Amino acid sequence: MADPVLSVRDLRVEFPTRRDLLVGLDGVSFDIHQGEVLGFVGESGAGKSITGAAIMQQIAAPGRIAGGEIRLNGQRIDKLSRTGMERIRGRHIGMVFQDPLTSLNPLMTIGDHLTETIGVHLGLGRRAARDRAVSLLEEVGIPEPAERLRSYPHEFSGGQRQRIVIALALCAEPELVIADEPTTALDVSVQAQIIALIRRLCDTHGTAFMLITHDMGMIAETADRVAVMYAGRVVEIGRVADIVAHPAHPYTQGLIAAIPSLETDAERLRQIPGAMPSLSAIPDGCVFHPRCELADDLCRTRRPVLAGEGDHRTACHRTAQAEYAP
Amino acid sequence: MIALVVRRLLQSLVVMLVVTLIAFIMFRYAGDPVNQMVGVETTEAERQALRESLGLDQPTLVQFVRYVGRVASLNFGVSFQFRRPVMELLAERLPATLELALVAAMLSLVSGILLGVYCALNPRGRISAALQAVSLVGVSLPTFLIGILLIYVFSVALGWLPSFGRSGLVPVTKHWSTGLLTLQGWKSLLLPAVTLGLFQMTLIMRLVRSEMLEVLRADFIRFGVARGLPQRRIYFRHALKNTLVPVITVVGLQLGSIIAFSIITETVFQWPGMGLLFLQSVQNVDVPIMSTYLLLIAFMFVMINMVVDLLYNAVDPRLKGSSRV
Numbered sequence: 034m035a036d037p038v039l040s041v042r043d044l045r046v047e048f049p050t051r052r053d054l055l056v057g058l059d060g061v062s063f064d065i066h067q068g069e070v071l072g073f074v075g076e077s078g079a080g081k082s083i084t085g086a087a088i089m090q091q092i093a094a095p096g097r098i099a100g101g102e103i104r105l106n107g108q109r110i111d112k113l114s115r116t117g118m119e120r121i122r123g124r125h126i127g128m129v130f131q132d133p134l135t136s137l138n139p140l141m142t143i144g145d146h147l148t149e150t151i152g153v154h155l156g157l158g159r160r161a162a163r164d165r166a167v168s169l170l171e172e173v174g175i176p177e178p179a180e181r182l183r184s185y186p187h188e189f190s191g192g193q194r195q196r197i198v199i200a201l202a203l204c205a206e207p208e209l210v211i212a213d214e215p216t217t218a219l220d221v222s223v224q225a226q227i228i229a230l231i232r233r234l235c236d237t238h239g240t241a242f243m244l245i246t247h248d249m250g251m252i253a254e255t256a257d258r259v260a261v262m263y264a265g266r267v268v269e270i271g272r273v274a275d276i277v278a279h280p281a282h283p284y285t286q287g288l289i290a291a292i293p294s295l296e297t298d299a300e301r302l303r304q305i306p307g308a309m310p311s312l313s314a315i316p317d318g319c320v321f322h323p324r325c326e327l328a329d330d331l332c333r334t335r336r337p338v339l340a341g342e343g344d345h346r347t348a349c350h351r352t353a354q355a356e357y358a359p
Numbered sequence: 360m361i362a363l364v365v366r367r368l369l370q371s372l373v374v375m376l377v378v379t380l381i382a383f384i385m386f387r388y389a390g391d392p393v394n395q396m397v398g399v400e401t402t403e404a405e406r407q408a409l410r411e412s413l414g415l416d417q418p419t420l421v422q423f424v425r426y427v428g429r430v431a432s433l434n435f436g437v438s439f440q441f442r443r444p445v446m447e448l449l450a451e452r453l454p455a456t457l458e459l460a461l462v463a464a465m466l467s468l469v470s471g472i473l474l475g476v477y478c479a480l481n482p483r484g485r486i487s488a489a490l491q492a493v494s495l496v497g498v499s500l501p502t503f504l505i506g507i508l509l510i511y512v513f514s515v516a517l518g519w520l521p522s523f524g525r526s527g528l529v530p531v532t533k534h535w536s537t538g539l540l541t542l543q544g545w546k547s548l549l550l551p552a553v554t555l556g557l558f559q560m561t562l563i564m565r566l567v568r569s570e571m572l573e574v575l576r577a578d579f580i581r582f583g584v585a586r587g588l589p590q591r592r593i594y595f596r597h598a599l600k601n602t603l604v605p606v607i608t609v610v611g612l613q614l615g616s617i618i619a620f621s622i623i624t625e626t627v628f629q630w631p632g633m634g635l636l637f638l639q640s641v642q643n644v645d646v647p648i649m650s651t652y653l654l655l656i657a658f659m660f661v662m663i664n665m666v667v668d669l670l671y672n673a674v675d676p677r678l679k680g681s682s683r684v
Contacts, residue, residue: 089585091581091584091585115590119587119588119589119590120587121587122584122585122586122587123585123586123587123588124587127585127586128582128585128586130578130581130582130585132578135577135578135579136578136579136582137579137582138579138583138597138601139579139601139675139676139677140600140601140604140674140675140676141597142676149588149592150586150587150588153586153587153588153589153592154587185676185677187676187677198582201582201586202585202586204586205587
């Protein structure tokens with residue numbers, strides 16, 4: 034297999050506060066390859082968005098990357114200076130945020146947004162930048178793109194604005210796009226269009242996508258592989274079809290069992306008892322053990338590592354794991 | 360846009376009419392103007408004749424309509440104490456006040472915005488903390504005290520700048536002599552302008568700082584960073600413009616109050632402007648000057664408000680109707 038576009042190893046993010054140290058991410062490792070959509074699921078606070086922000090070095094102070102490494106095309110980017118990151122952001126890694134209503138500068142036209150970004154990264158002249166802006170808008174499905182360049186963000190619908198945001202993320206043809214809950218703020222019907230757009234861009238340009246969501250259904254439709262996050266750790270990672278059909282980690286099993294289905298006629302939806310631990314009080318051993326039916330003494334004392342055959346890897350002592358880390 | 364201007368003009372007209380009514384009531388009830396104008400030996404018949412010649416025996420409504428007519432033709436009557444047309448007196452004093460107010464406004468606007476932006480971009484810096492503390496003093500100290508302190512330091516102790524008056528004047532037109540063309544003129548202008556502008560400067564600085572900190576937390580700033588835009592561009596193109604939209608309103612109103620409340624500064628520095636004239640006329644119950652001053656200040660506020668509204672519309676595309684949706 035070719036070298037991954039993005040490779041993250043043992044990433045650790047800490048938020049020192051006045052009273053204690055919050056561990057936002059702990060030992061997060063994954064690869065994303067060209068043309069692949071890697072989904073990140075987990076409940077709020079599991080560390081999905083922090084992972085995206087850490088890659089972009091956009092973690093709000095006092096949060097900081099405390100360990101591990103991030104490589105883009107083999108080059109480390111987690112230690113880059115501010116100006117070094119300015120050359121990576123937008124040019125090599127694009128980003129799409131959750132709320133398209135607030136992601137655009139209300140006082141600037143769409144055309145200015147696009148030509149500004151194109152100008153910064155590609156150094157094109159006015160005409161060429163404008164032509165590229167028109168073709169980008171066309172590609173993401175904005176009707177009459179040449180006329181709409183002069184429109185302001187408030188003159189577009191939410192779905193159209195998210196398309197524009199995606200066009201902005203794609204201005205310089207980055208190898209990777211991090212989409213942080215790109216459809217959460219949108220109507221369900223519009224969600225499907227945005228998902229289809231992401232999938233299409235991924236297939237035609239070979240852009241890798243890191244798709245952050247809490248919607249397992251969306252992952253199942255869009256992603257090639259999925260990483261399940263829990264309390265700042267990746268607990269299971271593998272091909273979507275594998276994980277949906279044979280979830281190995283008890284948490285993933287709970288997540289998938291909690292998806293409402295039309296076929297089964299259940300009175301109540303399944304739920305996972307308890308709540309995710311606070312980031313200031315991560316339990317010893319396996320982070321999931323307080324909520325896990327299978328937990329034993331080993332789970333309470335020793336931390337499981339991601340292991341398994343081939344692509345599908347799980348951090349669990351009890352299921353589908355033949356060997357333990359020493 | 361034209362419809363908006365017309366609507367605003369009509370609204371302004373209504374406001375001015377109401378202010379004219381107040382000025383008129385001042386005339387009616389701040390003592391008997393005939394008594395102010397005549398001597399002690401004037402007979403009752405002569406007083407009656409004067410009253411009739413001034414139209415004071417007419418019904419109140421007729422008098423008001425006449426008054427509005429006079430105001431509209433810029434005839435504001437004759438000052439009791441100077442026995443000269445009010446219009447002439449104010450025209451003499453207007454340049455002094457306008458120059459003082461404009462210099463004070465520019466000073467406070469430029470330095471207020473610069474310092475506010477600096478504090479917003481370096482929120483944890485020591486200089487920012489010091490500026491914040493000093494600005495608290497600027498907001499809370501009364502103007503006359505600042506003026507006296509400045510006179511003490513720069514005129515009495517250091518002897519660098521004159522302590523009162525307007526000098527170094529160069530005539531530009533018949534009615535307008537400016538102090539802005541000579542070093543001497545600037546020297547005498549500096550202390551009053553700083554005194555008058557200090558409060559506004561600290562206010563603008565604090566406003567710009569908090570607005571900009573707010574804008575810097577906005578999603579579109581984060582998205583700008585994520586698009587790889589250079590920091591300078593994000594700060595000064597994206598953040599600053601969004602910061603200044605709400606600042607425009609406050610600055611407009613502050614400009615009005617700089618002109619209106621230059622009274623105190625003009626008194627402290629014996630600056631020969633309209634404020635000083637107004638204060639003299641209050642002491643002498645010179646109603647024509649007082650009511651004309653009232654009308655003039657109201658007119659300025661109305662005009663500034665209108666300009667602010669139009670500026671707002673020009674800057675913020677969200678207010679421009681929905682013509683292109």
